[in-house]
Each structure stands twice: as C-alpha cells, then as structure tokens.
Amino acid sequence: MREKIDFTGVEQTMLATLYLRAWESRSKDSILRDHVAAGVVDRIDYDFGKLMLRGGAGNRFMLALRSKQLDDWTADFLRRHPDSVVLHLGCGLDSRAFRLGLPVGVRWFDVDLPDVIDLRRKLYPELDGYRTIGSSVTETRWLDEIPTEYPVLVIAEGLLMYLTENENKRLLQQLTDRFSGGELLFDGFAPWVVRLTQRMSKRLARKGYPSYWTAIRDRREIERWNPRFRYLEDVPFASLYAKIPVRVYRVTYRLMNMIPASRDFYRMFRFGF
Template sequence: MTEKADFTGVEQTMLITLYLRAWESRSKDSILRDHVAAQIVDHIDYDFSKLMMRGGAGNRFLLALRARQLDEWAADFLRRHPDAVVLHLGCGLDSRAFRLDLPAGARWFDVDLPDVIDLRRKLYPEPEGYQTIGSSVTEPRWLEEIPTEHPVLVIAEGLLMYLTEDENKRLLHQFTDRFSRGELIFDGFAPWVIRMTQRMSKRLARKGYPSYSTAIRDDREIERWNPGFRYIDDVPLASLFARIPVRSYRTVYRLMNAIPATRNFYRMFRFGF
C-alpha cells in the first residue's frame, strides 16, 4: 500500500530530507543507518526524482551528519533523564522516535503542520508513550497538551530557519515560561547562507521551495533572544567531515572546515534552560 504525498512549500521540504536519509542509509558505509526512512519512502506515492536539485547527492551527507549529531545529543539527554518529555518540532516524516532507544518512562511528541501529521499517522505506528500533534508550532495552544513536570528536550531539525525571528523568539519564550528545565537542540545557518537563499528566492519559489528567514549569527544568539537559555555546545557540520565515506565529498567538507569563512556555514547547537 502506498500513500499519496501532495505537498508544496515548506511542507514539501520534509520529503527531500526523508528521501536523502533513505538514500544515505542504503549505503554500506552509512553515517546514519536510518533504515526506517528507506522503508517509509517505499510506501509514499510521490515522484521523488522531481525534488532533486543540484547538489542532491552531496546533501545526503549533510542530512545524515546533522541527524546523527542531533541523535547523539538526544540519546545523551534521554540517558540522563529517562523520564524526559521530548518535543520533536517540525518532525516531518523523520523516524527519530523509532531510531533512538526510548526509555520506558519517556514521552515523545512529534509535532508538525496538520497535513504532514495526517500523512505521518498513515505511515507510522503510535505506540505507548508516543504521540503526534498536528499544529503549527507558532500556535501557542498545542503546548497545553504537554506535561510540565518532567525535564524537556526540544528538538528542532530543519525548522527554525523557516520561521521568522519573532516567531522563533515567541516559541522559545513559551518553553522557558512553561517548563522548569530542559535542553534545546537544533541546526542553524550563518547569515550569509540565509542572504544567499533569499537572493535565490524567485528561483526556489518556481520549484515550490521556500527561502530561509532566520540566521543564527553566533553561539550566543539564543541567549540574546531569551536570557533563560544558556549555551552548552555547538558543532559545525563541516567539522564532521571524517565521517563521510566518499573521498570527494569528504575533501570538500574538510576544505570548508579549514576555511574560517565557511567552517561555520551550518552548525548544530545545544542550549540548556
């Protein structure tokens, strides 16, 4: 049985990330080994070839590296807080809840726009301790469902760049207002990358893609937006070049890592609150 996926704009971006993780995970030297992604892709009725823009082949490593880094931080949080509540924002069709070993006491919420969650519910099971929420994260009401008495891990992969800076600030304030402690892990682009996608916005729109809105200027950005957060760590994606199994792509990422202007083009961040 296959399910139709009829998306445009920001919702469509989750099909690209799913497809690239599935592609990367089929290689014997896979960085991520997201075999669930490969199975899910086979159940979606969609012409994935039309998503492929130039750079698609190399982007599968970018996606795998960022997902693995966020998986490692998430697994570390769950080890320290087996009773955690995990809010996985802009989850798309990502299999993270099923890739990680969830402690029996943890609760996981996958959150995305209603149409995405409708499709997700047809493709994934909803076991005990796991729940989906179909809502924009900019709507404050979805948070009312979330228990407040546990340590909270917020994961936002491939999301914050699509929200405006004001939406991001409002969202983060809701976490510090509502929960007493937790961590936020996410990915963010340098300002020059955001400006570049904005210059390409017409071309991207013709292909049905949105451009990015929000950059992460430096590792203190989130503390400036909301002093309730404290910086813990950041990892430039390019610094993970040694994990790439294909020499040509490894060399490109290694060079990007060696050049200060490109080293921080894309980073994963970890903040506490």
C-alpha cells in the same frame, strides 16, 4: 498500498530530507542507518527526483551528519533523564523516535502541521510513550497537551530558519514560560546563507522551496533572544567530515572545514535552560 501525496512550500522540504536520509541509509557504510526512512519512502507514491537541486548527492551526507549529531545529543539527554519529555517540533517525516528507540518512561511528542501529522499516522506505527500533535508550532494551544513536571528536550531540526525572528522569540519564550528546565537542540545558518536564499527566492520557488528568514549570527544568539537559555556547545557540520565514507565528499568537506566562512555557515547547536 502506497500513499499518494502532493505537498509544496515548507512541507515539501520534509520529503526531500526523508528521501536523502533513505538514500544515505541504503549505503553499507551509512552514517545514520535510518532504515525506517528507507522503508517509508517505499510506501509513498511521489516523484522524489524532482526535489533534488544540484548537489543533492553531497547533501545526503550533510543531512546525515546533522541528524546523527542531533541523535547523539538526544540519546545523551535520555540517558541522563530517563523520565523526561521530548518535543520534536516541525518533525516532518523524521523517524528519530523510531530509530533511537524510546526508553520506558520517556514521553515523546512529534509536532507538525495537521496534514503532515495525518500522513505520519498512516506511515508510522504507534508506540507506548509516543504521540503526534497536529498544529503549527507557532500556535500556543498544543502546549496544553504536554506534561510539565519532567525535564524537557526540545528538538527543532530544520525549523527555526523558516520562522521569522519574532516568531522564534515567541516560541522560545513560550517554552521557558511553561517548562522549568531542559535542553534545546537546533540547527542554524549564517546570515550570508539566509540572504542568499532570499536573493534566490524565485529560483527556489520554481522547485517548490521557501527561503530562509532567520540566521544565527553567533553561538550566543539564543541567549540574547531569551536569557533563560545558556549556550552548551555547537558543532559545524563540516567538522564531522571524517565520518563520510565517500572519499570525494570527505575531502570536499575537509577543505570546507579549513576555511572559517565555509566551516561556520551551518552548525548544530545545544542550549540548556
């Protein structure tokens, strides 16, 4: 039986990203190979076509490159910390825990709004060491369910830009207050992109998309928000152009990578704490 859903706003973005991951993964030269996402799309009764803004075909590669980079960093952390906790904040319908496979000893928590988690529980199987928590990440009570005696990896993919700067600061403070150490993985846009989405807010709203609220001005931004964090590395998504199997998009992203403004407009970040 297919699940009929009707999300709007921030929650709707998870449907777009799920669809793009599934679309990209159906290619024989897939970057992400997220076949779990492709199977989940087939189980949802929804008109995914209405989510696609102009440029959607190329966006599937941007999303795949982002997810693959965060997957690689996640796998690296789990290799170094086989007994650890993973917090995937604002997880949406992402299948990262399933496409990576959980090592024995890892405790993985997918956190998102209650109605999102209700849908996840219908679409994804239960795994040993895997749990879902239905809560806004800006609340604090859900953290009481997380063990604190292990290294923690916090994944905030497609999340921080939708929160205000003060909300981000409070969230990061709560994490460093509770956990003794770990890493934070996230993605972020340059200020001009955030300003552009706010100017385009009415057009985006007609498609059901929200604007962004928080920009990452430079690679040290998080350290200024919270001195416990230390910058490890960042990767502009366009710098990964060589992985794109379709020549026209590979060339386009290569050209973007040659221009600082277009190379640095969107990056993936890795911080320790």
